[in-house]
Amino acid sequence: MDNYFHIPQLARRKAKAKRFKYITMMALMASVAFLLFFLSDMIIKGHGAFTQTYVKVPVHINEKTAKFTHLSIERKEYGFMVSRAWLRGLKKTLKENPQWMNTNQERWTLANSNVDQFIKGKYNRLKPKQIQKIKQMQKDGKIERRFNIIFFKKGDSKIPEFSGFMASIMGTVMTMIITMLIAVPLGVMTAVYLEEFAKDNKFTQIIEVNINNLAAIPSILFGLLGLAVFINFFGVPRSSPLVGGMTLALMSLPVIIVSSKAALKSVPDSIRQAGFALGLTKWQIVRDHVLPLAMPGMLTGAIIALAQAMGETAPLIMVGMIAFIPDISGSFLDATTVMPAQIFTWSGMPERAYVERTAAGILVLLGILLSLNAVAIYLRKKYTRTW
Amino acid sequence: MNKMTIKVKTDKLKLWYGDKQALNGVSLDIYENKITAFIGPSGCGKSTYLRCLNRMNDLIDNVTIKGKVTLDGHDIYANGVDEVAVRKKVGMVFQQPNPFPKSIYDNIAYAPLMHDMVKKGKECDALVERALRDAGLWEEVKDKLSESGTALSGGQQQRLCIARTIAIEPDVILMDEPTSALDPISTQNIENLMTKLKEKYTIIVVTHNMQQAARIADMTAFFHLGNLIEYNETEKIFVNPKEEKTEQYITGKFG
Numbered sequence: 192m193d194n195y196f197h198i199p200q201l202a203r204r205k206a207k208a209k210r211f212k213y214i215t216m217m218a219l220m221a222s223v224a225f226l227l228f229f230l231s232d233m234i235i236k237g238h239g240a241f242t243q244t245y246v247k248v249p250v251h252i253n254e255k256t257a258k259f260t261h262l263s264i265e266r267k268e269y270g271f272m273v274s275r276a277w278l279r280g281l282k283k284t285l286k287e288n289p290q291w292m293n294t295n296q297e298r299w300t301l302a303n304s305n306v307d308q309f310i311k312g313k314y315n316r317l318k319p320k321q322i323q324k325i326k327q328m329q330k331d332g333k334i335e336r337r338f339n340i341i342f343f344k345k346g347d348s349k350i351p352e353f354s355g356f357m358a359s360i361m362g363t364v365m366t367m368i369i370t371m372l373i374a375v376p377l378g379v380m381t382a383v384y385l386e387e388f389a390k391d392n393k394f395t396q397i398i399e400v401n402i403n404n405l406a407a408i409p410s411i412l413f414g415l416l417g418l419a420v421f422i423n424f425f426g427v428p429r430s431s432p433l434v435g436g437m438t439l440a441l442m443s444l445p446v447i448i449v450s451s452k453a454a455l456k457s458v459p460d461s462i463r464q465a466g467f468a469l470g471l472t473k474w475q476i477v478r479d480h481v482l483p484l485a486m487p488g489m490l491t492g493a494i495i496a497l498a499q500a501m502g503e504t505a506p507l508i509m510v511g512m513i514a515f516i517p518d519i520s521g522s523f524l525d526a527t528t529v530m531p532a533q534i535f536t537w538s539g540m541p542e543r544a545y546v547e548r549t550a551a552g553i554l555v556l557l558g559i560l561l562s563l564n565a566v567a568i569y570l571r572k573k574y575t576r577t578w
Numbered sequence: 579m580n581k582m583t584i585k586v587k588t589d590k591l592k593l594w595y596g597d598k599q600a601l602n603g604v605s606l607d608i609y610e611n612k613i614t615a616f617i618g619p620s621g622c623g624k625s626t627y628l629r630c631l632n633r634m635n636d637l638i639d640n641v642t643i644k645g646k647v648t649l650d651g652h653d654i655y656a657n658g659v660d661e662v663a664v665r666k667k668v669g670m671v672f673q674q675p676n677p678f679p680k681s682i683y684d685n686i687a688y689a690p691l692m693h694d695m696v697k698k699g700k701e702c703d704a705l706v707e708r709a710l711r712d713a714g715l716w717e718e719v720k721d722k723l724s725e726s727g728t729a730l731s732g733g734q735q736q737r738l739c740i741a742r743t744i745a746i747e748p749d750v751i752l753m754d755e756p757t758s759a760l761d762p763i764s765t766q767n768i769e770n771l772m773t774k775l776k777e778k779y780t781i782i783v784v785t786h787n788m789q790q791a792a793r794i795a796d797m798t799a800f801f802h803l804g805n806l807i808e809y810n811e812t813e814k815i816f817v818n819p820k821e822e823k824t825e826q827y828i829t830g831k832f833g
Contacts, residue, residue: 471692
């Protein structure tokens with residue numbers, strides 16, 4: 192061995208470096224494991240909600256049962272397997288299909304959540320006799336699992352098999368439109384003023400420190416602010432996308448300002464100097480040379496802030512958006528709910544059938560958030576210019 | 579060297595960055611259609627002085643300027659004079675080529691359009707061509723005017739910046755070490771261009787490179803520690819300097 196290069200402690204130093212490397216790798220693996228565990232748990236629990244069970248049972252329709260629709264099914268035989276929601280909706284169905292009148296036919300009906308859960312192999316409260324019957328019907332091909340159109344078309348319901356996510360999706364979309372319209376222009380303008388126009392003095396320094404601190408304020412406080420200012424003082428209707436959007440806009444503002452400022456700061460000063468040397472005004476330089484360069488960074492910041500706002504629940508508690516909303520709201524002033532609020536509501540429901548809906552709701556929310564982030568990355572890649 | 583008209587004149591120009599004085603009363607006459615070079619060691623105030631001439635120092639907070647700068651006899655720091663209007667008459671080229679990340683065409687056309695000097699269309703096309711021809715870049719880029727200005731080589735970018743400056747038809751062009759980021763061949767191109775441009779414009783150039791000043795400048799000013807030490811015709815400065823400091827700097831004793 193060549194002793195010329197021998198350093199006595201080298202082996203120990205190297206071992207230390209190696210140990211450190213393994214510790215960091217373990218940290219990585221732990222977080223990946225958590226993520227995978229969470230995702231797979233959600234998928235396992237939630238995928239069932241994307242299909243819904245239908246049963247084919249005899250339905251008797253005549254003058255009397257058209258009025259009292261719960262009588263149209265033989266209660267002892269089939270009562271337990273047909274959804275109450277389907278029976279309630281029968282009047283409407285009859286209006287659309289008047290030829291059903293005075294028929295005694297087997298028809299496909301929405302199954303009760305207990306049956307649905309049994310078919311999906313989950314916890315249910317069916318009695319052994321009922322289970323036998325269901326099994327027999329399964330053999331006869333009188334039970335079907337179809338794509339769960341209700342989940343993507345309806346709002347919340349106290350009947351699990353009839354509850355859907357669409358009202359909250361629409362609520363989120365409307366709330367986000369308000370948030371975006373308020374927070375993005377305000378945030379970008381503020382950042383432009385602070386970064387391009389304001390002189391560096393005590394006053395602007397205090398403002399900047401405060402903006403940075405605002406980004407770290409617990410979000411429920413923004414909810415209180417929204418309640419006190421928007422609802423109590425300005426009289427904006429509670430639970431509406433308008434008040435929710437305004438509250439979330441308050442919350443996203445600091446994030447958008449900070450990221451826009453960073454984007455503006457990253458534009459090389461030589462570009463501004465070049466503009467000034469050509470006798471351009473500040474506005475011309477900012478509008479045509481600085482903003483286009485800062486755009487990808489600003490877009491990314493704005494999208495990430497909106498994604499964060501989309502997943503936010505706490506401030507919306509205060510403005511009454513965690514509510515039971517069966518209908519898709521038609522305007523920015525109607526009561527509505529949002530996706531995370533709907534998930535929260537379902538997670539507290541006693542019926543087991545809501546568990547899979549909760550998980551499915553989380554999957555939809557995650558999917559939307561991930562695609563928003565993908566859009567952010569795409570936009571950044573697309574508009575980043577090199578020079 | 580007779581019949582020289584004074585283009586830019588400064589009188590006891592003093593400048594402070596906060597409390598620190600950077601120029602100690604510089605009085606200097608710069609002549610029309612000549613190349614005037616400022617030389618001196620780093621931190622001597624030559625760039626600061628240059629940036630006073632188109633009021634670029636106004637952009638920095640905490641700068642105090644005293645004294646007088648006149649262009650064709652008009653005070654550029656007088657009340658009511660807008661610095662933007664001054665910069666339209668006194669263009670500037672920087673050390674690092676800084677084309678806008680836009681097409682070559684837009685790089686040149688943008689400022690004239692903003693100044694309402696030309697209308698969009700043929701008139702503007704003609705101006706772009708003229709500016710590029712004057713900057714000696716036309717032949718190289720005429721087929722790729724819509725490509726990004728930042729895709730050009732360093733020397734081409736600098737000539738694009740010069741073309742952009744002359745497109746707004748200034749009287750004076752300030753150049754702050756325009757070749758120090760370029761290779762020798764590009765440097766030579768720019769120097770040739772400057773000698774050609776002085777027929778139309780008054781050129782003031784700050785340079786670290788004494789040989790460059792000797793090659794191209796008609797007049798040379800030597801700055802040291804915020805003072806103008808000596809100002810004379812280039813030949814006299816380099817062959818027969820009057821001040822000891824100038825001689826020491828030129829012969830490489832310090833700097």
